[in-house]
Structure formats: C-alpha cells, structure tokens
Amino acid sequence: MPNTTRSCLLSALLSAVAVCGGDAVARVFPFGPRHRAVNDLANQFVPFHAHLWDLLRGRADGGLLLDWRAGWGTSFLPDYGTYLSSPFAPLVALLPRADVEYAVYAVTVLKTAVAAAAMT
Template identity: 90%
Template sequence: MSNATRTRGSAPPALAPAAAARAARLTAEGPRSLLLAALLTVLAVCGGDAAARVFPFGPRHRAVNDLANQFVPFHAHLWDLLRGRADGGLLLDWQAGWGTSFLPDYGTYVSSPFAPLVALFPRGDIEYAVYGITVLKTAVAAAAMTYLLRRLGPGTWWWASALGASYALCGWSLAEGTYNPMWLDGLIAFPLLCLVGEWVREGRRPLLGPLVVAVCWVANFYTAYMATIGAALVLLVRLLTARAGTADAAGDAAAGPASGAG
C-alpha cells in the first residue's frame, strides 16, 4: 500500500488521540456545565423576584390576568384529574362555570411534560406549584442551550454555561414566561430542535430525532412552530457554511499541488 493510499484511507495518527481527548473532555465537563447554567438561571429568577418582593418571596402578587384566571385553574383541574378527584374528566370540567370542555384547554395549556408535576404539591398550593414549574422550565432551557453550544464548537465549559443562562434569561422569558408558563416550552424546544438539525446533518438518531420533535410540538404547539422555524434557519446557515468550508478546502487542496509543481 502506497503512502498516498494510506493517507486517504485513514486519518492522521496524531488526530485520533486529539479527537478522543476532546470527546472525553466534553463528556466529563458536560454535567458540570449544564448544572452551572441551570443554577445561574434559578438564582437569577428567584433572586430577582426576592428583590422585587414578588410572590412567593413577598406581598406583591404575580397571579393576575391570564395566570390567575386561566392557567392556575387549569393546573388545578389537572391536579384533580391526576389525583382522581376531578368533577368531570379530560373532556369536560364541571368545576369551571356551568361546565366547559377541557380537552382543548389541555392541549393548549397543560400538555407539557412538566405540567403533571403539580400533583407533587398539596391541592391548596397550586400557585406555588406553577411558580416552581416556571422556574424549572427556565432552568431546563438554559441547560438545553448550554448542551447545544457545547456540541457545536470548542470553548470553555463555563462560558457555554453563561451563554446558556443568558439565553434562558432573555427579556421575552422574563416578561412573558412569568405569566404564560406554557410558552416556556418553546424556549426549551428551540435548542432541542437545533440539536435535531445537527443529527439530520450527521445522519444520526433517526428514531430519537422525530420523537424529540413530537414532544416539543405536543408540549406547546403555539411556540413549537416558531421554534421550528428558528431551528430550520439555523440548520440552513449550518449547511451553507459547511458547504462554503468544503469548497474552500477543495480550493486549497487544488492550489497546493499546483504551487508545488511551480
């Protein structure tokens, strides 16, 4: 076998240990970066509410408008369903007014995988449960973005954590997600859908990818469609930049022998 054939058929020996070392480093630092991003987010959200003396850290109430009149009652009915105490069922809620359909409200507001966590709280503390779920969703969004950033390129783990927390603490999250907690599922969905796009580029995870997309859409279809559009744009940019990089590499390879011959 010629040297040229050996070079084309396998990666340079020096690159394999380097790639393996980088993969091992990412694996070791992964949980640390995700936990730091989530911790920074929780401290920022709860610290801001405590400084502003907002529920549950002060007398100023956050359950106004839609949160008080729709979302908390929806979670309360979900609590009753999960505990077997509902006056009605998934189709009808006889506790709301003279009775109203609940299935459309379930699909719109409480179909998130996080919503059943209300059953872990006492019935009288539903508002505390909704607040806890809101903070948890924001922290998970920070961890999901941190994981995506760590996977896309090099960089220190703590810097990815800071960027992931900054994403979760954006103005839209703090201004809208505090009283529309179901919208925070879209904040989680965006980095997850971008991750699915990376799997598509690499031809990996053919079963897990569609499952992740399905969960994101079931959790909250209203924000999922916007997150899907954003992830599609990110995928398009990644494909275009990868093609440009391949063309530049091919041009450099062609120029190399020509310059050597000259």
C-alpha cells in the first residue's frame, strides 16, 4: 500500500476517532444522555433526512419538487440542495426510519473522515 493511501486512511481514521471520542467524553448523543439535537440539527438536518428516507423508500407525501410536511407545501428542491446534496446523504435509507438520528450522526462522521482524507 502506497504511503499516500496509508496517510489518507490514517487521517480519516484519526478524524473519525476524534469526533466520536469528543462526543463520548462529553457524553452527548449517541454516547450519553445529553442530546446534540438543538437548533439546526433537530429542526432541519434530521427532519430533512427523514423526508429523504421517505422519498428513497417511496413513502413521502410529495417529492423533490413539493414537500407537504413543510409550511403549506413548499418546494423541497432548495432544501435538498442546501442540506442533503452530499453524496453520503442517501445512506440514511440503510437504517430504519426510527433511527434517522443515528444515520445523520454516521453520515456526519463519514463526511468528516472523507474530508480529512481528501485534505491529506
């Protein structure tokens, strides 16, 4: 394995361990009783990923162009572009809908790890 590949994997691993380790030490979700779901996380990221889960599973009211659960049926496409356009966002469909918060956490850690690898 070339040194560059090893360096990228090491930086990805270190960043993932740092994020998860920091949350474990602080005893916040999913490693403790305190919750990270304040402001944007609870009010935007988790609900938007839940709607994406519904879209990917064919259970959504509306589609990419219209979201009936948003205020008076608004366009979902701008929200998709702002919050869900990561190539990792569709991974939320791999977990049950009740566990969307865990999926959002996993996607966040994965994006951090890939960003660290890319910067290395």
